[in-house]
Amino acid sequence: MSIRKYIPVITLIAFIILFQLITGALGKEYFLTQLTMSAYYSLVAIGLCILMGYAGQISIGHAAFFAMGGYTASVLTTFNLLPLSGSAWVQLLMKVGLTTIRKNPYGMEILHITPWISLLIAIAITALVAFLIGIPILRLKGHYLAMATLGFGSIVYRIVLGSGIFGEADGISEVPAFNILPQLSVSGQMSLRVENYYIAWFVVVLGMVLLLNLINSRVGRALRSIHGSEDAANSMGVNTARYKLFVFVLSAVFASVGGVLLTHYNGGIGPSEAGVMKSVRYVAIVAVGGMANLWGALIMGVTLNFLSLRGYFGSYDDAFFGIMLILIMLFAPDGILRKENINRFYQFLGVQWKIIQLRLQKQKGDSA
Amino acid sequence: MNGNNGTWLLEVRNVHRSFGGLRAVNDVCFHVESDSIKAIIGPNGAGKTTLFNLISGVLKLDAGTIYLQGKPIHNIPPYRIARRGISRTFQNVKLFSTMTVVENVMVGRHIKSRAGFVAGMLNLPWTRREEREIFDRSMEILTVLEIADLAKQDAKSLPFGKQRIVEFARALATEPELLLLDEPAAGLNIYETAAIARIITKIRESGVTVLIIEHDMSLVMDISDDVVVLSSGKKIAEGKPEEVQRDKEVIRVYLGEENA
Numbered sequence: 001m002s003i004r005k006y007i008p009v010i011t012l013i014a015f016i017i018l019f020q021l022i023t024g025a026l027g028k029e030y031f032l033t034q035l036t037m038s039a040y041y042s043l044v045a046i047g048l049c050i051l052m053g054y055a056g057q058i059s060i061g062h063a064a065f066f067a068m069g070g071y072t073a074s075v076l077t078t079f080n081l082l083p084l085s086g087s088a089w090v091q092l093l094m095k096v097g098l099t100t101i102r103k104n105p106y107g108m109e110i111l112h113i114t115p116w117i118s119l120l121i122a123i124a125i126t127a128l129v130a131f132l133i134g135i136p137i138l139r140l141k142g143h144y145l146a147m148a149t150l151g152f153g154s155i156v157y158r159i160v161l162g163s164g165i166f167g168e169a170d171g172i173s174e175v176p177a178f179n180i181l182p183q184l185s186v187s188g189q190m191s192l193r194v195e196n197y198y199i200a201w202f203v204v205v206l207g208m209v210l211l212l213n214l215i216n217s218r219v220g221r222a223l224r225s226i227h228g229s230e231d232a233a234n235s236m237g238v239n240t241a242r243y244k245l246f247v248f249v250l251s252a253v254f255a256s257v258g259g260v261l262l263t264h265y266n267g268g269i270g271p272s273e274a275g276v277m278k279s280v281r282y283v284a285i286v287a288v289g290g291m292a293n294l295w296g297a298l299i300m301g302v303t304l305n306f307l308s309l310r311g312y313f314g315s316y317d318d319a320f321f322g323i324m325l326i327l328i329m330l331f332a333p334d335g336i337l338r339k340e341n342i343n344r345f346y347q348f349l350g351v352q353w354k355i356i357q358l359r360l361q362k363q364k365g366d367s368a
Numbered sequence: 369m370n371g372n373n374g375t376w377l378l379e380v381r382n383v384h385r386s387f388g389g390l391r392a393v394n395d396v397c398f399h400v401e402s403d404s405i406k407a408i409i410g411p412n413g414a415g416k417t418t419l420f421n422l423i424s425g426v427l428k429l430d431a432g433t434i435y436l437q438g439k440p441i442h443n444i445p446p447y448r449i450a451r452r453g454i455s456r457t458f459q460n461v462k463l464f465s466t467m468t469v470v471e472n473v474m475v476g477r478h479i480k481s482r483a484g485f486v487a488g489m490l491n492l493p494w495t496r497r498e499e500r501e502i503f504d505r506s507m508e509i510l511t512v513l514e515i516a517d518l519a520k521q522d523a524k525s526l527p528f529g530k531q532r533i534v535e536f537a538r539a540l541a542t543e544p545e546l547l548l549l550d551e552p553a554a555g556l557n558i559y560e561t562a563a564i565a566r567i568i569t570k571i572r573e574s575g576v577t578v579l580i581i582e583h584d585m586s587l588v589m590d591i592s593d594d595v596v597v598l599s600s601g602k603k604i605a606e607g608k609p610e611e612v613q614r615d616k617e618v619i620r621v622y623l624g625e626e627n628a
């Protein structure tokens with residue numbers, strides 16, 4: 001087991017810790033909040049990267065899966081079962097330990113499904129929907145698939161926007177913290193900021209490790225072969241339809257986990273999380289990072305979301321991502337964080353360094 | 369169901385396939401014996417590649433049957449055909465352009481391995497062992513075909529002749545009973561063609577039956593045991609290369625009436 005191939009992940013972990021220490025030292029702890037949120041958004045990006053970059057299938061409706069996760073968690077953890085506690089099935093849920101009681105911000109007692117269970121249910125629902133949607137639409141190619149995913153995203157957006165149970169335009173708020181372990185919870189509380197930063201990034205690192213393993217495995221190869229030539233892949237025995245479906249479901253699950261955790265962190269969710277602008281944002285992030293570059297998707301996911309959340313794009317937030325997507329497609333369709341570009345960048349630096357050295361030598365020579 | 373002594377690896381019986389009003393394959397019958405090299409020749413548009421696509425599951429039959437070792441294989445999806453023991457190459461070389469040479473061949477080992485999504489993500493010990501085996505086996509094949517030195521190169525960066533050989537390696541990695549080669553010599557010069565001829569003979573010697581579509585007559589005459597001639601979707605001749613070469617109908621179809 002060579003340690004070499006773990007260097008990137010170890011570097012990532014080092015950077016994570018470094019950023020936390022730096023922000024602490026500089027007194028800019030509030031950066032951690034945006035970095036935490038960016039981490040959860042990046043979960044969507046890396047899942048989408050596998051789908052778009054490796055399996056070669058596009059989805060401009062992925063925000064829908066993020067929203068499915070978030071809204072499911074919200075509804076299940078805010079729906080008060082206390083009035084129904086007389087009925088048999090609620091009694092059963094309580095007995096099995098699937099519920100918990102807490103006080104909501106208004107001091108009222110609420111009986112609801114525990115966040116752990118609601119997470120599992122959210123994942124299950126998202127996986128099921130992705131599976132059912134995927135079967136018909138993954139037969140489509142290119143822009144037909146894109147339009148189908150766009151349509152799907154619109155449907156989910158309209159459902160959450162228009163349904164009373166989902167809070168219509170206001171969304172759902174007062175979503176409780178997620179007690180992962182007795183001493184550890186996903187929550188927006190200021191005092192738990194550092195803790196939550198590490199929780200979020202732990203989840204991201206875990207996700208990265210799983211996906212990196214997948215890419216380098218037999219399945220990863222099969223996915224890349226589908227991307228390379230679906231006909232040839234089929235002829236070599238790869239069940240392309242099934243693999244495309246599984247990857248679609250996997251990427252949807254990643255998105256929904258991000259949705260669940262961010263919703264608990266923010267304490268709520270709104271319909272804009274399901275909107276097409278968010279979906280375009282995820283696609284733009286994956287495209288800029290380099291379609292088949294998982295690290296690129298992560299780096300761009302964090303960077304661009306961080307800048308967006310800090311407000312650097314002002315009111316032109318969504319426009320920025322749209323413009324970026326257009327520019328990337330025109331000038332660098334394979335993304336900008338590609339090996340060749342990075343090598344060229346190093347070469348450029350190397351040349352600059354040489355020039356500086358020569359100038360210094362010349363100066364020395366002149367004054368000698 | 370072979371109808372005979374059972375040495376027929378492949379049997380194509382009364383196969384029909386049309387596209388709109390055009391009969392691409394019209395009532396074609398032939399068989400391929402194990403451990404032989406059979407060539408399908410005929411003018412352009414005769415239906416040869418359509419026939420390959422029917423055998424390899426890319427297209428559905430309109431009528432007729434195809435048997436592999438006595439079992440029906442028509443109208444089965446291509447990925448299942450591969451598992452039954454038929455592998456193929458393509459007329460315009462469909463390598464996986466984003467992958468290296470050895471990775472291309474490793475995809476050929478797909479049906480001989482089993483690590484799935486969960487095993488892949490968790491990178492379990494048995495999965496790593498299997499990966500090692502897949503890699504080693506792929507390198508073996510590349511070595512036999514004398515292109516092991518190209519293993520880590522990007523497939524798309526190779527010269528065309530080498531790309532063809534990589535496609536051979538990939539198809540062989542599936543350990544097929546029957547290998548379908550679609551115009552393996554197309555676009556190659558005489559040296560490359562001779563190399564291909566050597567490779568194909570080697571393949572047959574290793575126990576794989578080969579069915580080739582080819583236009584290069586020297587290659588066909590050189591290495592095939594049997595030849596089938598198609599024209600406008602119909603079989604017009606079948607037999608040993610020398611016999612077929614002298615067949616009047618074949619000559620007429622290739623060279624025109626006056627030469628018959």
